[in-house]
Structures are given as C-alpha cells and as structure tokens.
Amino acid sequence: GDSVIQMQGQVTLSENDFLFINCTYSTTGYPTLFWYVQYSGEGPQLLLQVTTANNKGSSRGFEATYDKGTTSFHLQKTSVQEIDSAVYYCAMSDNMGYKLTFGTGTSLLVDP
Amino acid sequence: GALVYQYPRRTICKSGTSMRMECQAVGFQATSVAWYRQSPQKTFELIALSTVNSAIKYEQNFTQEKFPISHPNLSFSSMTVLNAYLEDRGLYLCGARAVIANTEVFFGKGTRLTVV
Numbered sequence: 051g052d053s054v055i056q057m058q059g060q061v062t063l064s065e066n067d068f069l070f071i072n073c074t075y076s077t078t079g080y081p082t083l084f085w086y087v088q089y090s091g092e093g094p095q096l097l098l099q100v101t102t103a104n105n106k107g108s109s110r111g112f113e114a115t116y117d118k119g120t121t122s123f124h125l126q127k128t129s130v131q132e133i134d135s136a137v138y139y140c141a142m143s144d145n146m147g148y149k150l151t152f153g154t155g156t157s158l159l160v161d162p
Numbered sequence: 163g164a165l166v167y168q169y170p171r172r173t174i175c176k177s178g179t180s181m182r183m184e185c186q187a188v189g190f191q192a193t194s195v196a197w198y199r200q201s202p203q204k205t206f207e208l209i210a211l212s213t214v215n216s217a218i219k220y221e222q223n224f225t226q227e228k229f230p231i232s233h234p235n236l237s238f239s240s241m242t243v244l245n246a247y248l249e250d251r252g253l254y255l256c257g258a259r260a261v262i263a264n265t266e267v268f269f270g271k272g273t274r275l276t277v278v
Contacts, residue, residue, distance in 0.1 A: 092271055094206075094255070095269070096266050139205065139206070150206075153205060154204070154205040
C-alpha cells in the first residue's frame with residue numbers, strides 16, 4: 051500500500067538557519083504530495099501542495115519540491131524564525147485524492 | 163473562509179463506556195470527511211473515509227462496530243468510540259474536503275480523548 055517515510059523526528063535550529071526536511075514515498079499511482087504544519091493545540095494546516103515533479107511550491111517563505119526519480123520530496127526554508135517552531139508533516143494523497151497518508155512528523159524548534 | 167469545528171475539544175470517559183464526537187464544516191460543502199487518530203508518539207492513522215452518497219470505508223484495524231460514523235449532510239459528521247479502552251486515547255481529527263478531489267483538506271482542532 052501507500053507509505054510515506056519521514057526520518058527526521060526532531061530538528062533544533064537557531065533563527066536565520068536553513069531548514070531542510072526530507073520525505074520519501076511509495077505508491078503505485080500518481081501521487082499528490084503535501085506538507086502540513088501543526089502548531090501546539092491546533093489541527094494540521096496545509097502549508098504546501100506539490101503536484102508536479104521538479105516544480106516548486108512555495109508559501110510563507112517555505113519551498114517544496116519533489117523528485118519522481120528518487121520518490122522523495124522535501125521542504126526547505128532559507129531563514130527560519132522562532133514562529134516557525136511547530137511539527138511538520140509530509141503527506142501523500144491517493145489517486146482519487148481523498149485519502150491522505152501522513153509521515154511521522156518533524157518537530158522543529160527554533161531558538162531565538 | 164473554510165473552517166472545520168470539532169467538539170468537544172477534550173473529553174474523559176471511563177473505560178468500557180462510549181463517547182461521541184462531532185465535526186462541523188463551515189464555509190464549504192464537505193463532500194468527503196476523513197476521521198484520523200493521532201495517538202501519543204504516533205502520526206495520523208486514518209480510521210475511515212466517508213463520502214456523501216457512498217459507503218463509509220474503514221481502514222484495516224478499524225471497524226464500524228467500534229467507530230460508527232454518521233455523515234448525513236454536507237456540513238456535518240459524527241463518530242462514536244464505542245467501548246473505549248486505554249488504547250483508544252489520543253487526538254481524533256476530522257479532515258473535510260470539498261467536491262473536487264485533491265483540493266485542500268481542512269482539519270479541525272481535534273477532540274482529545276482520555277480514557278480512565
């Protein structure tokens with residue numbers, strides 16, 4: 051079945067550091083890939099959607115791309131801020147686009 | 163804008179009892195509603211996916227007998243956790259999507275279930 055692997059469980063950075071989070075996916079279909087962010091006490095919110103390989107999505111200073119050849123997709127931000135501290139989840143939807151499979155999440159802590 | 167409200171936000175139930183949680187979509191028509199559970203130290207497990215005018219599809223390890231779901235219209239869904247035990251504790255999230263597939267899924271803030 052579909053699966054998403056997110057290896058980095060916790061990342062601690064200082065303000066203005068570079069952020070890079072990577073996920074790999076496995077599916078038999080044509081996935082749509084997402085990055086969600088979950089702040090403390092909140093439900094997950096869509097940060098970025100990436101639908102075309104090698105094309106970038108961007109939002110709030112974050113960029114996401116995916117590589118069909120390596121079945122990987124990543125999230126990056128050039129200069130993180132303390133308000134970016136949250137848990138980031140990669141996710142993939144199935145062919146029909148209704149079911150989301152989530153990675154295990156990366157908890158980002160940005161020290162001021 | 164599109165919002166999803168879940169209630170209650172937190173609940174405590176005794177082991178062996180049942181608990182019902184609700185999900186309300188505001189500002190869009192929730193054709194598809196997915197219920198997830200986020201257990202401590204785990205990611206989001208899909209419990210079931212409900213699409214209006216289609217049968218509710220449960221994932222492996224989750225059954226209608228344990229987690230009955232109602233999705234009577236395009237703005238409301240509810241799920242009950244029957245006969246709750248310790249392993250059922252966690253944050254239950256409702257994710258709703260409008261008519262077109264691969265559009266954004268809007269999540270509520272969840273119902274946190276504690277079983278004592």
